[in-house]
Amino acid sequence: MTDRLLPQTNKDVLDIIRAAAEDKQTLEIIGAGSKVDWGRPVNSSAFLDLTKLTGIMLYEPAELVLSAAAGTSMMEIQQALAAENQQLAFEPPDFSSLYGGNNSGTLGGTIAANLSGSKRLQAGAARDHFLGFEAVSGRGEEFKSGGRVVKNVTGFDLSKLLAGSFGTLAAMTSVTVKVLPKPDxxxxxxxxxxxxxxxxxxxxxxxxxxxxxxxxxxxxxxxxxxxxxxxxxxxxxxxxxxxxxxxxxxxxxxxxxxxxxxxxxxxxxxxxxxxxxxxxxxxxxIAKLLSNPEDQIWRLSVPPSTGAGVVAAITGQLEGEYYYDWGGGLIWLALEAKAENSTAILRQVIDNSGGHATLVRGSAELRSSIDVFHPQPEELARLSSKIKSSFDPAGVLNPGKMYKVDG
Structure with missing residues (x-):
C-alpha cells in the first residue's frame, strides 16, 4: 500500500520533496482526489496529499483578487465569492461525478489541470485568470511568481507554465486568482x-x-x-x-x-x-449528459468549422455519444469502455483535421497503454522534456502522469 504524506505547512512540503529528490523516491501529488484518474497511472513511492494546506489567505473583492492555499476546496472558494456576488469567470467544471465521487476538488487542482468551462469562449481559460503562486519544484526548491493585484504581471510566463502541467513540474502550495463580479x-x-x-x-x-x-x-x-x-x-x-x-x-x-x-x-x-x-x-x-459511468470519455479540441465532420468520421467507425461546446470547437465524446482501436481511430481523424484528443476518463489498463494526452510534435516534445528537467530533473513529481517515462 502506498504511503500517504500529509504536510501541514509549506515547509513540510519543501522537506518532503527535498527528501524524495535526495533518496530518488517519487511522489504522486493529490488534493481532494477528484481528478486522480485523469492522466496516466502514476507509479509512485508515496502520495503527497495537500488537503491540509487549506484556507483563504487573502480576499479583496474591490481589488478583484483572491489568494488561497492550494488544498482549499472549490466549494469554499465558490461560497466566499458568492457572498460578495463575485465569481471565477472561467467557470471551472466539477468533474467529481464524472469520476464517481462527490468532492468538487481544490483550487490548486483546478489550476494544475487548467479546467475551464463553457464561458472560456469569452472569459478565457483558467490560466488567463491565474495571477500567481507559491510552489516547490521537483528539485526541492521553493519559488513563487506573480502578485496579488490584477495589474501585476510579474512572473506571468511561469503561471502560464504551471497551469495545465498536472503537477509534473512543481507542487503548488498557494494560488492567487483574478475574480470578477457576477453578471446582473x-x-x-x-x-x-x-x-x-x-x-x-x-x-x-x-x-x-x-x-x-x-x-x-x-x-x-x-x-x-x-x-x-x-x-x-x-x-x-x-x-x-x-x-x-x-x-x-x-x-x-x-x-x-x-x-x-x-x-x-x-x-x-x-x-x-x-x-x-x-x-x-x-x-x-459532463456526467449528466454522458451518463454511462463505464464509458471512455474523450475531450476533442478542434477548429469549430471541422467539428461536425470530425464527429461524422469518428461515429462512422465507432459507436458513441457526443455533444459540442465552445461553439463546436470542443467535443465531448463517450465510447464503450472496451471499444477496439478507439485511440488509433480518434487520433487519425484528429490529425487529419487538426486538433487534440485527450482521454479524460478510462480504465487504468487503457490509460497505461496509450498516450492519454495527444502526442506532441517532436520539437514540442523536446521542449517539454527540457522544461521538465529544469523543474524536476530526477522525475520526482507525478512521473508519467502526462507522458510515458522511459525506463
Whole structure:
C-alpha cells in the first residue's frame, strides 16, 4: 500500500520533496482526489496529499483578487465569492461525478489541470485568470511568481507554465486568482431541431455577430433527452444554445436579436434563471449528459468549422455519444469502455483535421497503454522534456502522469 504524506505547512512540503529528490523516491501529488484518474497511472513511492494546506489567505473583492492555499476546496472558494456576488469567470467544471465521487476538488487542482468551462469562449481559460503562486519544484526548491493585484504581471510566463502541467513540474502550495463580479442577468436562447453541421454553422454565425455571446453549445437529440431542464429534454430533438449575460436591458436587446436571427433556422425558445444556470452546469460538468459511468470519455479540441465532420468520421467507425461546446470547437465524446482501436481511430481523424484528443476518463489498463494526452510534435516534445528537467530533473513529481517515462 502506498504511503500517504500529509504536510501541514509549506515547509513540510519543501522537506518532503527535498527528501524524495535526495533518496530518488517519487511522489504522486493529490488534493481532494477528484481528478486522480485523469492522466496516466502514476507509479509512485508515496502520495503527497495537500488537503491540509487549506484556507483563504487573502480576499479583496474591490481589488478583484483572491489568494488561497492550494488544498482549499472549490466549494469554499465558490461560497466566499458568492457572498460578495463575485465569481471565477472561467467557470471551472466539477468533474467529481464524472469520476464517481462527490468532492468538487481544490483550487490548486483546478489550476494544475487548467479546467475551464463553457464561458472560456469569452472569459478565457483558467490560466488567463491565474495571477500567481507559491510552489516547490521537483528539485526541492521553493519559488513563487506573480502578485496579488490584477495589474501585476510579474512572473506571468511561469503561471502560464504551471497551469495545465498536472503537477509534473512543481507542487503548488498557494494560488492567487483574478475574480470578477457576477453578471446582473443571464439568459439562454435555444434553437431546436438542427443537425450537427447546421447547428455548428448557426452557432458560428451568432458568435461572429454583435451579440456578445459567452457560451455556445449543441446537444444532439439523444443527449438533449437526458437534460434535467424540461425545455431541453422534452423538445424531442436536438438543441443548440447560446448564453447572453450582462445588464438586464442589454441582455433583453441582444436575446431579441439572436431570436430574430435564429427564427429563419427553426423553432426558438428562451431560458431564464435556474433553467439557464442548470443547462450550462450540465454542459460544463459532463456526467449528466454522458451518463454511462463505464464509458471512455474523450475531450476533442478542434477548429469549430471541422467539428461536425470530425464527429461524422469518428461515429462512422465507432459507436458513441457526443455533444459540442465552445461553439463546436470542443467535443465531448463517450465510447464503450472496451471499444477496439478507439485511440488509433480518434487520433487519425484528429490529425487529419487538426486538433487534440485527450482521454479524460478510462480504465487504468487503457490509460497505461496509450498516450492519454495527444502526442506532441517532436520539437514540442523536446521542449517539454527540457522544461521538465529544469523543474524536476530526477522525475520526482507525478512521473508519467502526462507522458510515458522511459525506463
Amino acid at each position: 442577468k443571464t439568459r439562454t436562447v435555444l434553437l431546436y431541431g438542427l443537425d450537427d453541421e447546421a447547428a455548428v454553422k448557426a452557432l458560428s454565425e451568432t458568435l461572429q455577430g454583435p451579440f456578445e455571446i459567452n457560451s455556445a453549445a449543441h446537444l444532439p437529440a439523444n443527449i438533449a433527452a437526458k437534460s434535467a431542464v424540461s425545455y431541453i429534454a422534452s423538445s424531442g430533438g436536438s438543441v443548440a444554445a447560446v448564453r447572453v449575460q450582462g445588464p438586464e436591458p442589454s441582455v433583453e436587446v441582444r436575446c431579441r436579436a439572436v431570436r430574430a436571427l435564429w427564427q429563419a433556422h427553426g423553432e426558438v425558445e428562451e431560458l431564464h434563471g435556474h433553467n439557464s444556470e442548470n443547462l450550462w452546469q450540465e454542459v460544463r460538468d
